[in-house]
Amino acid sequence: DDVEHQTKNMDDPYANEPKRHPALKPTSQKPFNAEPPAALLVANFHTPNELFYVRNHLPVPEVDEKDYSLTLEGEGVKTLTLTLDELKKKFPKYKLSAAIQCAGNRRSELSKFEGLDLDATGSPYGASVPAERALDPKSEVLLAYEMNGEPLSRDHGFPVRVIIPGVVGARSVKWLSNIILSKEESTSHWQQNDYKGFCPSVDWDTVDFKSAPAIQELPVMSLICEPGNGWRVKAKDGKIAVKGYAWSGGGRKIVRVDVTGDQGKTWHVAKLQQEDKKHGRHWAWTLWTVEIPVDPKGKQTEIWAKAVDSSYNTQPESSAHIWNLRGVLSNAYHKVIVNLIQ
Amino acid sequence: DDVEHQTKNMDDPYANEPKRHPALKPTSQKPFNAEPPAALLVANFHTPNELFYVRNHLPVPEVDEKDYSLTLEGEGVKTLTLTLDELKKKFPKYKLSAAIQCAGNRRSELSKFEGLDLDATGSPYGASVPAERALDPKSEVLLAYEMNGEPLSRDHGFPVRVIIPGVVGARSVKWLSNIILSKEESTSHWQQNDYKGFCPSVDWDTVDFKSAPAIQELPVMSLICEPGNGWRVKAKDGKIAVKGYAWSGGGRKIVRVDVTGDQGKTWHVAKLQQEDKKHGRHWAWTLWTVEIPVDPKGKQTEIWAKAVDSSYNTQPESSAHIWNLRGVLSNAYHKVIVNLIQ
Ligand SMILES: [Mo]
Ligand SMILES: [Mo]
Numbered sequence: 001d002d003v004e005h006q007t008k009n010m011d012d013p014y015a016n017e018p019k020r021h022p023a024l025k026p027t028s029q030k031p032f033n034a035e036p037p038a039a040l041l042v043a044n045f046h047t048p049n050e051l052f053y054v055r056n057h058l059p060v061p062e063v064d065e066k067d068y069s070l071t072l073e074g075e076g077v078k079t080l081t082l083t084l085d086e087l088k089k090k091f092p093k094y095k096l097s098a099a100i101q102c103a104g105n106r107r108s109e110l111s112k113f114e115g116l117d118l119d120a121t122g123s124p125y126g127a128s129v130p131a132e133r134a135l136d137p138k139s140e141v142l143l144a145y146e147m148n149g150e151p152l153s154r155d156h157g158f159p160v161r162v163i164i165p166g167v168v169g170a171r172s173v174k175w176l177s178n179i180i181l182s183k184e185e186s187t188s189h190w191q192q193n194d195y196k197g198f199c200p201s202v203d204w205d206t207v208d209f210k211s212a213p214a215i216q217e218l219p220v221m222s223l224i225c226e227p228g229n230g231w232r233v234k235a236k237d238g239k240i241a242v243k244g245y246a247w248s249g250g251g252r253k254i255v256r257v258d259v260t261g262d263q264g265k266t267w268h269v270a271k272l273q274q275e276d277k278k279h280g281r282h283w284a285w286t287l288w289t290v291e292i293p294v295d296p297k298g299k300q301t302e303i304w305a306k307a308v309d310s311s312y313n314t315q316p317e318s319s320a321h322i323w324n325l326r327g328v329l330s331n332a333y334h335k336v337i338v339n340l341i342q
Numbered sequence: 343d344d345v346e347h348q349t350k351n352m353d354d355p356y357a358n359e360p361k362r363h364p365a366l367k368p369t370s371q372k373p374f375n376a377e378p379p380a381a382l383l384v385a386n387f388h389t390p391n392e393l394f395y396v397r398n399h400l401p402v403p404e405v406d407e408k409d410y411s412l413t414l415e416g417e418g419v420k421t422l423t424l425t426l427d428e429l430k431k432k433f434p435k436y437k438l439s440a441a442i443q444c445a446g447n448r449r450s451e452l453s454k455f456e457g458l459d460l461d462a463t464g465s466p467y468g469a470s471v472p473a474e475r476a477l478d479p480k481s482e483v484l485l486a487y488e489m490n491g492e493p494l495s496r497d498h499g500f501p502v503r504v505i506i507p508g509v510v511g512a513r514s515v516k517w518l519s520n521i522i523l524s525k526e527e528s529t530s531h532w533q534q535n536d537y538k539g540f541c542p543s544v545d546w547d548t549v550d551f552k553s554a555p556a557i558q559e560l561p562v563m564s565l566i567c568e569p570g571n572g573w574r575v576k577a578k579d580g581k582i583a584v585k586g587y588a589w590s591g592g593g594r595k596i597v598r599v600d601v602t603g604d605q606g607k608t609w610h611v612a613k614l615q616q617e618d619k620k621h622g623r624h625w626a627w628t629l630w631t632v633e634i635p636v637d638p639k640g641k642q643t644e645i646w647a648k649a650v651d652s653s654y655n656t657q658p659e660s661s662a663h664i665w666n667l668r669g670v671l672s673n674a675y676h677k678v679i680v681n682l683i684q
Contacts, residue, residue, distance in 0.1 A: 130621040132480065132620060132621040132622060133621065133622075136480055137479070137480075138474065138478055138479075138480060197598075197650065197654050199598065199600045199609050199610075199611045200600070200606075200609050201600075201608050201609045201610070201611075202611075211611075212597065212598070213595075213597050213652060215654060216652070216653075217594075217652065217653035217654070218653065218654060219653055219654045219655040219656065220655065249653050249654075250592070250653055252559075253555075255554065255555050256539075256541065256554070258541050258542070258543075258663075264542075264662060264663045266543050267541050267542050267543045267663070268541075268543070269541045269544075269553075278474055279472040279474040279475065280474060280475075306663070308539065310555060310558070310559065311558070311559035311560065311561055311591050311592055311655075312539050312557060312559070312560060312561045312591075312671050313561040313562065313653075313655040314561065314658055314664060315658070316656055316657070316658055316659060317658060317659045317660070317663065318659070320606060321600075321606045321609070321648070321659065322656060329654050
């Protein structure tokens with residue numbers, strides 16, 4: 001039995017996964033996908049590395065930094081290969097705060113067809129962003145080897161990952177080996193046949209993946225982190241405190257978060273905590289807090305939150321009309337039901 | 343009587359308004375504001391000048407082009423004054439297609455407080471855009487003296503107006519006299535105390551205009567132009583044709599328009615007509631057409647349209663939760679009820 005078990009593991013491409021923080025709640029083990037509890041998230045403006053959500057599509061590669069090299073190549077580009085040491089020494093170190101937003105965060109709310117798993121084909125992961133975005137002098141792209149001052153962990157792309165702030169996390173390729181300037185998008189499964197949005201009436205029989213653009217910038221969204229769904233809360237002076245985060249793609253600033261405890265009859269404007277950044281470079285999330293009045297005789301209250309960004313885009317009210325077969329882009333109002341202690 | 347009438351007119355700052363096309367439907371006479379019928383709008387990709395909507399805040403100035411000059415000034419700027427002739431000869435002529443989107447287009451749908459008119463104080467109209475936007479080499483700003491190949495009309499800013507595509511029309515100042523680079527926003531009424539969005543629960547007693555940013559980029563929107571509300575239409579093979587336009591701020595491309603005739607139980611993807619532009623420079627509108635099935639026994643059908651842009655932002659379902667005291671930013675699903683001829 002012991003021998004068989006060992007043999008199995010050696011055949012298992014997931015045999016050498018890194019250890020993860022016990023607070024991470026896995027949504028899948030192979031590949032490993034996990035999120036921290038929402039209430040832990042808003043405890044810090046900068047999420048501690050070990051609590052950062054993990055979104056992998058394939059086994060985590062084991063890369064020896066001595067063997068590591070990055071190749072830049074493509075149309076009109078003189079091919080350049082850099083070791084990790086050269087990358088660190090030849091280029092100035094640059095820091096930025098960015099929220100990495102998964103297209104499928106909050107996917108569980110749109111999970112109708114989620115039984116179909118990712119089609120991991122074994123080909124290397126690849127992703128593309130428009131050259132206009134990657135080379136935009138007003139924007140930022142990072143080849144990151146540190147996260148919160150520490151070397152990247154294996155789960156987050158050791159030794160080097162791309163950070164393209166304001167763009168869906170799926171393009172911020174981890175364990176980066178090649179950068180290619182090209183007239184064609186990556187042919188990878190995740191660029192071509194995943195991470196795209198469709199009309200709610202398109203199903204797996206009628207979907208034409210070529211008809212939709214790959215997700216790049218994400219829409220405006222917000223999340224209620226405290227209280228969580230089903231929590232028991234006690235009002236103080238007739239009010240309860242609500243906390244969460246909001247974020248928008250393309251570096252658009254969050255300009256307002258509205259919260260309601262009465263299905264939108266009255267909305268309350270939250271207090272925002274955010275970085276002071278230049279126009280169009282609001283890559284980090286915005287934390288928010290607000291106190292909302294609750295019915296003194298009520299047993300339950302349903303809390304809704306919606307954010308508004310600097311282009312005054314806001315969230316759709318419900319998932320009904322934004323549902324899509326891949327379950328991505330789930331940015332409807334976040335709704336949480338809590339029990340009131342009298 | 344005749345003399346009195348004439349005297350009145352001479353005192354009237356609106357005595358010398360230009361003539362307008364009879365198809366324009368005025369929503370106000372002084373200042374003159376008017377829109378063409380929606381069905382005429384989608385007849386052309388480029389709206390004929392005389393049918394272009396007019397949105398004025400004050401009387402239309404009479405400018406003699408011989409006397410005209412434009413002054414550029416401000417912090418770190420050597421003051422420069424240009425005549426119209428110099429403007430035309432010293433700079434290369436540049437063309438672009440852009441939809442000018444008024445913050446209050448479709449305002450009538452959100453008109454609860456519209457009885458309060460614009461506070462025209464008599465000060466000159468002024469507006470600001472962030473320097474990052476105005477000077478962005480990846481973006482475009484035009485000092486326009488022609489429109490569809492003809493000199494600008496008086497209503498549209500003769501002799502020179504700014505065109506800041508992707509940004510609310512209120513910043514595309516007409517009858518342009520000064521461009522000022524400054525650390526402070528324009529103190530004009532329209533920059534400070536209008537063209538801002540607020541939480542639905544903020545009213546005229548509680549509004550703090552300083553709390554909201556001036557509208558720059560607008561959110562994604564769409565309009566059904568044909569059939570119009572109340573039209574009688576006959577289905578052909580069980581279907582009716584629907585036409586309209588869609589647009590988004592910030593140069594974001596319209597990637598999809600979904601249309602439903604059954605309250606969203608089934609959505610139909612429209613065919614799009616749009617310019618082929620670089621990423622982030624989709625300033626023009628997108629025209630769309632779709633055929634949707636209708637109930638063969640139905641007397642009426644309600645049609646809804648919603649657009650999705652390249653950041654996958656979409657429209658809110660109803661005005662209920664985006665209502666604001668200035669009636670701007672009305673980008674909920676457009677809904678039209680038509681009568682079916684059996
Ligand atoms: Mo993702
Ligand atoms: Mo406007």
